[in-house]
Amino acid sequence: xxxxxxxxxxxxxxxxxxxxxxxxxxxxxxxxxxxxxxxxxxxxxxxxxxxxxxxxxxxxxxxxxxxxxxxxxxxxxxxxxxxxxxxxxxxxxxxxxxxxxxxxxxxxxxxxxxxxxxxxxxxxxxxxxxxxxxxxxxxxxxxxxxxxxxxxxxxxxxxxxxxxxxxxxxxxxxxxxxxxxxxxxxxxxxxxxxxxxxxxxxxxxxxxxxxxxxxxxxxxxxxxxxxxxxxxxxxxxxxxxxxxxxxxxxxxxxxxxx
Amino acid sequence: xxxxxxxxxxxxxxxxxxxxxxxxxxxxxxxxxxxxxxxxxxxxxxxxxxxxxxxxxxxxxxxxxxxxxxxxxxxxxxxxxxxxxxxxxxxxxxxxxxxxxxxxxxxxxxxxxxxxxxxxxxxxxxxxxxxxxxxxxxxxxxxxxxxxxxxxxxxxxxxxxxxxxxxxxxxxxxxxxxxxxxxxxxxxxxxxxxxxxxxxxxxxxxxxxxxxxxxxxxxxxxxxxxxxxxxxxxxxxxxxxxxxxxxxxxxxxxxxxxxxxxxxxxxxxxxxxxxxxxxxxxxxxxxxxxxxxxxxxxxxxxxxxxxxxxxxxxxxxxxxxxxxxxxxxxxxxxxxxxxxxxxxxxxxxxxxxxxxxxxxxxxxxxxxxxxxxxxxxxxxxxxxxxxxxxxxxxxxxxxxxxxxxxxxxxxxxxxxxxxxxxxxxxxxxxx
Numbered sequence: 001x002x003x004x005x006x007x008x009x010x011x012x013x014x015x016x017x018x019x020x021x022x023x024x025x026x027x028x029x030x031x032x033x034x035x036x037x038x039x040x041x042x043x044x045x046x047x048x049x050x051x052x053x054x055x056x057x058x059x060x061x062x063x064x065x066x067x068x069x070x071x072x073x074x075x076x077x078x079x080x081x082x083x084x085x086x087x088x089x090x091x092x093x094x095x096x097x098x099x100x101x102x103x104x105x106x107x108x109x110x111x112x113x114x115x116x117x118x119x120x121x122x123x124x125x126x127x128x129x130x131x132x133x134x135x136x137x138x139x140x141x142x143x144x145x146x147x148x149x150x151x152x153x154x155x156x157x158x159x160x161x162x163x164x165x166x167x168x169x170x171x172x173x174x175x176x177x178x179x180x181x182x183x184x185x186x187x188x189x190x191x192x193x194x195x196x197x198x199x200x201x202x203x204x205x206x207x208x209x210x211x212x213x214x215x216x217x218x219x220x221x222x223x224x225x226x227x228x229x230x231x232x233x234x235x236x237x238x239x240x241x242x243x244x245x246x247x248x249x250x251x252x253x254x255x256x257x258x
Numbered sequence: 259x260x261x262x263x264x265x266x267x268x269x270x271x272x273x274x275x276x277x278x279x280x281x282x283x284x285x286x287x288x289x290x291x292x293x294x295x296x297x298x299x300x301x302x303x304x305x306x307x308x309x310x311x312x313x314x315x316x317x318x319x320x321x322x323x324x325x326x327x328x329x330x331x332x333x334x335x336x337x338x339x340x341x342x343x344x345x346x347x348x349x350x351x352x353x354x355x356x357x358x359x360x361x362x363x364x365x366x367x368x369x370x371x372x373x374x375x376x377x378x379x380x381x382x383x384x385x386x387x388x389x390x391x392x393x394x395x396x397x398x399x400x401x402x403x404x405x406x407x408x409x410x411x412x413x414x415x416x417x418x419x420x421x422x423x424x425x426x427x428x429x430x431x432x433x434x435x436x437x438x439x440x441x442x443x444x445x446x447x448x449x450x451x452x453x454x455x456x457x458x459x460x461x462x463x464x465x466x467x468x469x470x471x472x473x474x475x476x477x478x479x480x481x482x483x484x485x486x487x488x489x490x491x492x493x494x495x496x497x498x499x500x501x502x503x504x505x506x507x508x509x510x511x512x513x514x515x516x517x518x519x520x521x522x523x524x525x526x527x528x529x530x531x532x533x534x535x536x537x538x539x540x541x542x543x544x545x546x547x548x549x550x551x552x553x554x555x556x557x558x559x560x561x562x563x564x565x566x567x568x569x570x571x572x573x574x575x576x577x578x579x580x581x582x583x584x585x586x587x588x589x590x591x592x593x594x595x596x597x598x599x600x601x602x603x604x605x606x607x608x609x610x611x612x613x614x615x616x617x618x619x620x621x622x623x624x625x626x627x628x629x630x631x632x633x634x635x636x637x638x639x640x641x642x643x644x645x646x647x648x649x650x651x652x653x654x655x656x657x658x659x660x661x662x663x664x665x666x667x668x669x670x671x672x673x674x675x676x677x678x679x680x681x682x683x684x685x686x687x688x689x
Contacts, residue, residue, distance in 0.1 A: 014299060020322075024370060045371075110301075112513075202412050
């Protein structure tokens with residue numbers, strides 16, 4: 001009898017579904033992955049469900065309700081390896097902008113009957129609630145990194161996902177620097193690699209969707225952006241997007257909070 | 259009075275989280291509720307105070323499956339405020355990237371989410387064991403939609419190249435040229451898809467819907483057109499709020515939409531097709547006729563065939579654009595910031611996607627409102643169940659459950675968009 005295949009589960013919390021869709025977007029690898037694991041829980045893709053324990057859980061989305069805060073505890077308890085996929089699960093996502101505002105006001109802007117809505121005042125990453133074994137950055141995550149992660153976990157080795165900056169990826173790609181040569185503000189120097197330096201390859205500055213790299217010098221970058229003519233309000237804005245709740249971006253944002 | 263409850267804890271193969279409850283008493287459906295409890299993310303609130311140039315990057319994050327729809331709605335609305343008119347090759351490139359999204363999103367639904375219902379599998383992954391060639395062809399077709407998004411947008415999910423006024427960078431002819439041969443293959447694969455799905459066994463359920471879609475003088479609608487219906491609506495988008503109202507109901511974090519005068523309406527592929535058959539390419543029309551579709555289609559279960567016809571159209575339209583492409587002089591049209599309000603609607607894969615913004619003279623957003631197609635379709639989905647479940651009460655519980663799921667899946671509901679988990683709860687009022 002063949003050995004039992006590892007059980008994979010995919011979970012969703014507050015999110016846009018884009019990171020789990022990345023798995024379905026691996027058109028060339030999907031059937032190979034599906035052959036190497038038992039897809040035990042992945043409601044976006046299958047009605048079938050195997051209950052019990054999971055070898056690997058991929059978790060998308062942030063925690064924004066008391067129900068989800070309890071659910072992630074259960075997911076952790078039933079998973080050997082828990083991997084957060086994407087900016088929502090890893091940093092809280094764009095919906096973490098509520099952490100800097102009054103959520104009651106947010107509810108009343110969107111909904112006619114605030115009394116029907118039950119939500120937490122904050123959007124928090126999965127790691128704020130349970131132990132996380134690996135994380136994939138990005139809004140959305142990068143396909144190649146996802147396949148690398150799944151292959152590594154199947155082979156029982158550590159995934160290779162470098163923590164250096166988008167800047168380095170740009171240099172490797174041979175891009176002309178959009179900030180130095182064209183004066184466009186760019187978060188590349190402080191942003192975690194993974195996207196393949198997409199924005200600078202399309203003649204625009206990086207907007208930081210992979211979140212802070214290891215030890216980013218955000219203060220120095222803000223100074224450079226100010227030098228290029230960006231005012232305080234706009235410097236605050238560029239750190240206030242999909243990874244606004246990541247520690248280093250949050251701190252830099254606060255430095256420009258007038 | 260007899261009483262019985264049938265329960266399903268999680269409706270799968272939809273994008274998002276929700277629940278469903280049908281109450282049946284003495285053989286009659288008393289009520290049907292599509293409960294959506296996708297946690298709200300408050301886009302319309304945190305868009306306030308953002309620069310209007312950031313809006314397309316932010317609204318893309320409403321939905322991982324149809325980010326282009328949100329980017330297109332917002333850039334067009336903001337351009338109206340700024341007085342920017344995008345024409346020529348830039349307008350064509352926008353149609354091209356939208357065709358990419360239609361192909362990717364429709365093919366995902368046809369092969370991965372919907373076909374397993376008709377062929378009797380839990381998922382496309384299970385289906386691949388017996389129908390490997392079908393699933394592989396579906397994946398290959400979907401990949402071409404994603405390639406268009408990647409070349410033009412930088413990546414398939416949350417593209418980075420869409421900008422107010424156009425694009426950050428436009429492709430050279432040689433970058434688009436390799437798509438031509440792939441799109442020819444894709445068009446043929448899409449035609450095969452129509453033929454395949456038209457042989458499925460469809461429940462004979464239809465209703466007299468009010469179909470609402472865009473209509474353009476010359477084109478099958480993507481980015482532009484008047485809002486029309488088969489019951490007399492024919493308005494410019496600017497009249498949207500006067501004609502359609504949003505209602506907040508307790509069982510959903512997505513707002514319901516109603517036509518003020520008449521109530522529920524139907525948006526998406528069936529509506530678009532039934533109101534715009536004459537705007538399809540001759541090949542798409544012919545393939546539709548061969549598949550047994552009339553010029554209108556009122557059976558939501560056949561939406562899978564209509565989606566496949568739209569994929570044929572999107573492949574042909576994309577091919578036309580790629581072959582005729584001459585790069586524009588500039589990647590985008592610029593304009594000075596000025597205060598104002600503007601609205602726009604485009605045809606997302608799932609239907610009308612409406613955006614309205616107000617910005618101040620520095621270009622900061624002071625107001626934003628976005629109506630997603632699935633939230634517009636919620637009342638119609640509920641009415642479908644109310645109307646159809648009565649015909650299915652003889653089915654065994656498990657099949658009845660599955661049939662209800664399918665009735666919801668006909669709409670390719672994107673619950674993440676509209677505000678996720680569908681739990682099905684059929685209360686037959688027995689036992």
